[in-house]
Amino acid sequence: MGRWEPNTEQRFLVAAIELFGEIGFERTTVAAIAQRAGLTARTFFRYFDDKREVLFKGSEQLQQTMVEALARAPLDAAPLEAIGAALATAGEFFNDERRPFARIRYAVVAANPELHERELIKMATLSGALAQALRARGVEEPDASLAAEAGIAVFRIAFAQWVSEAETRGYGEIAVESLARLRKLTAR
Template sequence: MARWEPGAPERLQKAALELFATRGYEQTTATEIAQSVGLTERTFFRHFSDKREVLFHGQDAFVQAFLTGVDTAPPDASPIEIVACALRSAAGLFPDERRSHSRTRQSVIEQNPALREREAHKLAGLATTVADALRARGVGEVAATLAAESGTTVFGIAFAQWIREGERRSLADLSAEVLGELLTLTRKVTVPRTIG
């Protein structure tokens, strides 16, 4: 009988990412992941429902970071200012020392259509959750949806820049820059009114 090993989920995640990156996601089994760190397949499935979940473990903390930002925004903040607070809060989950890990993880996801779909679903779910939190603060239906969807898009663009080779800026700085670009674009928009 295998004895309890501290830090098993983290060890399994690290091993899985290394194997996915070197051998390919489809070519790597849960058993191989577990065996590579001296654990059993049973231990693997005690922590993760399948090998895909190794890449998406931590989703709750990711969503909570956005919600914490929404909750701690000043009471008189505009919807987009609340989103800016949420982006700053989420960026705290991605310190510079995590950049290499995030880069490798994203590379694995990009090579597999099912994983790309799961990642897109994760971001869509995040936008829905943030929009609900904005509505709970009294933001109107359309404004909450627009702000949340915009915030999710900003995060995605900033994250893609953050993991690029050679990038040195923090995710918080990149998020603020991308959000600033969005605000600049929307300031220049004049919506023509229809006549009739």
């Protein structure tokens, strides 16, 4: 088994998600992931604390990308417009190349209560970061938290749509459309 081969982390990610899809999360072991990747379990632990981490890799990067997009929104943008900028930028993160991985990940997380709980914590953390970015723009409470939570609701609904088998549109397009629908609903 090659230990210092290129793309080690990506090889682990691909191997893990393939196994999660084939035999399920619970039945997949780190040893099986390492074997599928052509690497060692010891090397796996240089990149991930455990097999759950494979599913949450990139969360910090996504959060940073969204917070930066919100901060770059025009200063006169309403809070939901700034949230819209963050959601649209998430579309760059959730590209067509990531969709197959995201579909399996979505199913695995939904089927496992422990992973689902972790996903909810991730969403709460993202909401807090977006609310903080809105406060830094001068949006006061409770408006900053309301806008951030609404953005997370849109994020989750758009993501569920994006990973559905029949969906072909990009995540950013779906998210922006979903935010527009929310605005219509609240204007009634």
